[in-house]
Amino acid sequence: MNGRMHALLRLLSVQGSWNYERMQGIGMGYAAEPLLDDLRLADPLRHTEAVVRSAEFFNANPYLAGLALGAAARAEYDAVPGEQVARLRTALAGPLGALGDGLFWAGILPATAGLALAAVALGARWWAVLGFLVVFNAFRLITSWWALRTGLEAGMRVGGAISASVVPRAATRTGATAAFAVGLAAPVVSAWLLHPFGARGVSSALLIAAAGLVLARWSGARFTAPRFGLLALGATLLLRLVMA
Amino acid sequence: MSGIEPGTVLMLLVWGTLAGLDLVSVPQAMLCRPLVAATVAGALLGDVDAGLRVGAVLELFALDVLPVGAVRYPDYGPASVGAAAIAAGAPWELSLGVAVGIGILLATVGGWSLLVLRRLNAIAVQRHTAALRSGESRVIRRLHYAALARDALRSAALTALALGSAGVAVRWLHPTRETAVALTIAAIGAGAASALGGALRGAGAGSRRRWLAVGGAVGTAVGVTVWGLR
Numbered sequence: 001m002n003g004r005m006h007a008l009l010r011l012l013s014v015q016g017s018w019n020y021e022r023m024q025g026i027g028m029g030y031a032a033e034p035l036l037d038d039l040r041l042a043d044p045l046r047h048t049e050a051v052v053r054s055a056e057f058f059n060a061n062p063y064l065a066g067l068a069l070g071a072a073a074r075a076e077y078d079a080v081p082g083e084q085v086a087r088l089r090t091a092l093a094g095p096l097g098a099l100g101d102g103l104f105w106a107g108i109l110p111a112t113a114g115l116a117l118a119a120v121a122l123g124a125r126w127w128a129v130l131g132f133l134v135v136f137n138a139f140r141l142i143t144s145w146w147a148l149r150t151g152l153e154a155g156m157r158v159g160g161a162i163s164a165s166v167v168p169r170a171a172t173r174t175g176a177t178a179a180f181a182v183g184l185a186a187p188v189v190s191a192w193l194l195h196p197f198g199a200r201g202v203s204s205a206l207l208i209a210a211a212g213l214v215l216a217r218w219s220g221a222r223f224t225a226p227r228f229g230l231l232a233l234g235a236t237l238l239l240r241l242v243m244a
Numbered sequence: 245m246s247g248i249e250p251g252t253v254l255m256l257l258v259w260g261t262l263a264g265l266d267l268v269s270v271p272q273a274m275l276c277r278p279l280v281a282a283t284v285a286g287a288l289l290g291d292v293d294a295g296l297r298v299g300a301v302l303e304l305f306a307l308d309v310l311p312v313g314a315v316r317y318p319d320y321g322p323a324s325v326g327a328a329a330i331a332a333g334a335p336w337e338l339s340l341g342v343a344v345g346i347g348i349l350l351a352t353v354g355g356w357s358l359l360v361l362r363r364l365n366a367i368a369v370q371r372h373t374a375a376l377r378s379g380e381s382r383v384i385r386r387l388h389y390a391a392l393a394r395d396a397l398r399s400a401a402l403t404a405l406a407l408g409s410a411g412v413a414v415r416w417l418h419p420t421r422e423t424a425v426a427l428t429i430a431a432i433g434a435g436a437a438s439a440l441g442g443a444l445r446g447a448g449a450g451s452r453r454r455w456l457a458v459g460g461a462v463g464t465a466v467g468v469t470v471w472g473l474r
Contacts, residue, residue: 183459191467212437
């Protein structure tokens with residue numbers, strides 16, 4: 001089967017046509033095209049059916065979507081019945097979403113961003129930003145390549161391949177690193193930016209931060225960061241106007 | 245902002261568009277993160293430090309949100325470009341609060357624009373259902389490229405709005421020194437609360453919460469040691 005590199009490149013835009021109808025479906029169909037090319041000559045009817053299936057509804061973490069893409073493509077070449085291929089894609093979507101979101105969005109991203117923030121504050125400046133981009137994208141590209149390759153090799157047995165890999169354990173470990181990094185970054189960045197304002201500035205910021213944490217605890221996910229930011233800035237502005 | 249060369253405005257527009265595209269469409273390489281988007285914008289404006297400071301505070305806000313699945317999340321990329329344009333060349337103690345406030349507003353508008361984009365993409369898919377059912381690869385490709393073009397247009401419009409807002413802010417928003425400082429302090433406090441609040445929510449009650457506390461303790465010690473002694 002050819003077209004792995006093309007498929008990997010196309011996976012970079014797997015969410016490019018995200019919509020409420022098929023979610024990542026069109027993006028998956030777009031990424032599957034180079035993988036299914038050889039099937040066009042070998043079995044044109046099967047190729048047409050495979051193209052239809054490849055663009056059906058799908059949603060998972062974009063960095064692990066290659067597992068489903070590769071596994072489905074392998075299954076098409078192995079002449080697995082179409083309904084089973086469709087069921088495989090459906091069965092993979094949820095777990096790949098949870099696993100990838102845990103690994104990247106709740107793990108590697110906050111971990112690398114938090115460490116970069118602390119490094120910026122401590123004087124690394126734009127080198128820290130560059131380091132963040134390099135480290136995050138190294139993780140991301142290696143994972144995407146591994147995902148596509150594993151999917152293509154495992155086919156219908158992709159579930160076992162995922163369980164046997166380091167990905168489920170890595171998701172747990174990166175979560176702890178992320179928590180540490182964000183915990184580290186918030187006070188370091190605050191101290192860096194607040195020190196010119198003296199004790200009064202620090203105590204005012206601490207008061208606002210405490211209010212924010214109480215609100216976050218009380219209201220859960222409903223009270224988002226932008227809402228609290230605008231509320232804090234609006235209240236400050238109002239207070240200044242009243243005092244003037 | 246008002247004294248920026250047209251060439252620089254064009255480069256900011258291109259950069260903001262790339263950052264907007266990066267959020268969901270392509271390449272999802274984290275160019276959209278405020279720390280990255282604002283720093284590069286600051287560099288284009290000749291004031292990397294302003295970009296770093298604005299980017300750091302907006303990044304604290306952005307850490308609250310996990311961009312998972314179909315949820316609506318703010319688009320901080322173009323917003324960070326606009327925020328950096330407000331802060332560039334001005335004393336940061338006075339401009340940071342205003343820049344962050346407008347950045348958050350723009351990021352929220354960006355989040356709404358994503359909903360519109362996703363609906364437009366869905367309409368396009370519905371129109372081509374028959375062709376998709378007959379397995380036409382050409383249609384899949386065309387739908388995908390059209391959606392990418394739509395997102396590029398959305399990102400460019402959002403960046404133009406951000407730069408326009410920055411121009412208006414620099415020209416017309418002149419709070420007193422005390423108010424500007426108060427806004428900066430409020431933005432920093434709110435940013436720290438957002439990052440920690442998000443981390444607390446995601447940490448649950450297990451070992452992650454302990455690691456968050458350890459990080460907080462180490463960070464506080466580092467902050468007091470490094471800046472408390474100056």
